[in-house]
Amino acid sequence: MSLLSHIGKFSILIAKTFSKPEKMKIFWRQLMFEIDSLGIGSLGIISIISFFMGAVITIQTSSNIDSAFIPAYTVGFTVRQSMILEFAPTIIALILAGKVGSNIASEIGTMRVSEQIDALEIMGINSASYLILPKITAAMIINPFLVIISMFIGMAGGYIIAWGTGIVTTAEYIYGLEYDFKVFGVYYAIVKTVFFAFIITAIPSYYGYYTKGGSLAVGAASTKAVVTSSIVILLVNYVLTQLLLI
Amino acid sequence: MIKIENISKAFNGEQILSGINVTYDQGKTNLIIGASGSGKSVLTKCTVGLIKPDTGKVFYDDREFTSLDNKSRQEIRTEIGMLFQGNALFDSLTIEENVMFPLQMHTDMKSDEILERVNFCLERVQLTGVNHKYPAEISGGMQKRVALARAISMKPKYLFCDEPNSGLDPQTSIVIDQLISEITKEYGMTTIIVTHDMNSVMEIGEKVIFIHKGQKWWEGNSDSILTTTNQELSDFVFASSVMKRLVNKSNLSI
Numbered sequence: 137m138s139l140l141s142h143i144g145k146f147s148i149l150i151a152k153t154f155s156k157p158e159k160m161k162i163f164w165r166q167l168m169f170e171i172d173s174l175g176i177g178s179l180g181i182i183s184i185i186s187f188f189m190g191a192v193i194t195i196q197t198s199s200n201i202d203s204a205f206i207p208a209y210t211v212g213f214t215v216r217q218s219m220i221l222e223f224a225p226t227i228i229a230l231i232l233a234g235k236v237g238s239n240i241a242s243e244i245g246t247m248r249v250s251e252q253i254d255a256l257e258i259m260g261i262n263s264a265s266y267l268i269l270p271k272i273t274a275a276m277i278i279n280p281f282l283v284i285i286s287m288f289i290g291m292a293g294g295y296i297i298a299w300g301t302g303i304v305t306t307a308e309y310i311y312g313l314e315y316d317f318k319v320f321g322v323y324y325a326i327v328k329t330v331f332f333a334f335i336i337t338a339i340p341s342y343y344g345y346y347t348k349g350g351s352l353a354v355g356a357a358s359t360k361a362v363v364t365s366s367i368v369i370l371l372v373n374y375v376l377t378q379l380l381l382i
Numbered sequence: 383m384i385k386i387e388n389i390s391k392a393f394n395g396e397q398i399l400s401g402i403n404v405t406y407d408q409g410k411t412n413l414i415i416g417a418s419g420s421g422k423s424v425l426t427k428c429t430v431g432l433i434k435p436d437t438g439k440v441f442y443d444d445r446e447f448t449s450l451d452n453k454s455r456q457e458i459r460t461e462i463g464m465l466f467q468g469n470a471l472f473d474s475l476t477i478e479e480n481v482m483f484p485l486q487m488h489t490d491m492k493s494d495e496i497l498e499r500v501n502f503c504l505e506r507v508q509l510t511g512v513n514h515k516y517p518a519e520i521s522g523g524m525q526k527r528v529a530l531a532r533a534i535s536m537k538p539k540y541l542f543c544d545e546p547n548s549g550l551d552p553q554t555s556i557v558i559d560q561l562i563s564e565i566t567k568e569y570g571m572t573t574i575i576v577t578h579d580m581n582s583v584m585e586i587g588e589k590v591i592f593i594h595k596g597q598k599w600w601e602g603n604s605d606s607i608l609t610t611t612n613q614e615l616s617d618f619v620f621a622s623s624v625m626k627r628l629v630n631k632s633n634l635s636i
Binding site: 158159162250251252254255257258259260261262 | 432483486
């Protein structure tokens with residue numbers, strides 16, 4: 137299928153998805169469930185990855201500073217900038233594209249091949265809105281919080297390594313974290329995260345919703361969803377960075 | 383009553399349905415029979431709007447369904463109950479939640495009224511004590527009954543059953559057939575059953591439509607089917623040795 141055809145079908149699905157929910161009470165219930173499932177359920181993996189990202193950036197920066205002209209607080213500064221501008225929003229989005237994306241594509245794909253989506257349609261329910269809208273909305277609400285948590289855990293990871301190994305003093309590390317801090321960096325990260333949240337829920341939903349066949353097709357849809365979401369995240373990351381930072 | 387006029391459908395150049403005209407009677411069990419791949423499931427999906435036909439019209443009690451916009455179509459769909467071949471129960475919901483789902487989505491009933499209706503529907507299909515189980519925790523026959531309970535929870539005017547006996551043992555099949563037949567009478571529904579189970583045809587086939595090569599080949603009832611002179615229908619019906627013996631015992635000529 138051509139790229140243009142995919143874009144057309146995707147646009148139709150999104151238009152169908154963003155319609156008023158049949159019952160707001162049911163929508164809120166679904167939304168809370170998805171916030172818990174997609175957001176809170178990802179907190180563990182995000183914490184682990186963020187901690188080690190911060191730790192590794194601290195060690196790498198420290199071991200690569202040979203010049204006496206570069207102050208030691210550069211380590212904290214680098215950890216903060218890396219975590220806020222790129223690692224927390226983009227790497228976490230790529231991780232979630234794998235975890236959440238495959239989950240969504242296989243869940244909706246299984247519902248498609250087992251006729252559960254047909255059952256919703258026969259009941260007079262807009263299946264796209266019922267199944268997809270709570271997922272997209274939940275991710276767009278909860279992911280910015282996850283990314284902010286990731287930033288803090290990453291910086292805390294660096295602090296613990298600095299304290300444990302002594303490669304940089306904790307005072308210098310903290311000074312580096314605070315040095316020349318611009319809040320715009322956090323806004324930029326949150327804007328990116330909202331776009332990425334849409335990508336990692338809408339694209340897998342699309343692949344799941346149009347699954348045809350049996351369990352093999354569900355697996356293939358899940359793989360395609362993760363690959364496509366990851367590529368689109370990187371493309372959108374480039375475009376947003378150019379638009380917002382230059 | 384559901385009336386189908388001149389429905390045709392092709393997939394990738396292959397003609398699946400050709401100019402089918404059928405009327406399904408209200409208060410009766412209307413059976414669609416035919417060999418695998420004959421187009422009976424496609425006909426049903428065209429009737430409920432899951433597949434858009436290339437030509438033709440579908441009328442639900444004189445309301446033209448095929449040309450309706452999505453919103454009007456969804457209104458008619460709230461009057462439709464459907465029993466899917468694979469049951470299509472929501473596996474993340476309990477039995478009780480499955481049956482209450484259409485009521486929660488389409489009515490303003492209070493939760494105790496909904497629960498009362500759910501229990502009534504489950505009792506009607508002879509299921510008790512499974513309210514809090516998940517579909518994967520009950521047998522295929524019980525899942526079929528839950529699907530039937532869900533299909534009738536909104537007191538539908540039209541009931542579609544896609545191969546309701548597939549994967550069931552003969553005894554359970556009879557129970558499901560009888561339930562569908564009884565409920566059809568109770569609610570005065572227009573019931574359409576897609577099947578190739580000759581047992582069902584003989585038990586509950588008040589109106590039988592035979593689809594062959596995408597066309598309506600024959601129409602009659604369970605009595606006239608045994609004396610048919612239509613060769614294709616005869617080949618289909620008497621492919622089973624049980625049916626042959628039954629006819630031989632009755633001294634009917636095939």
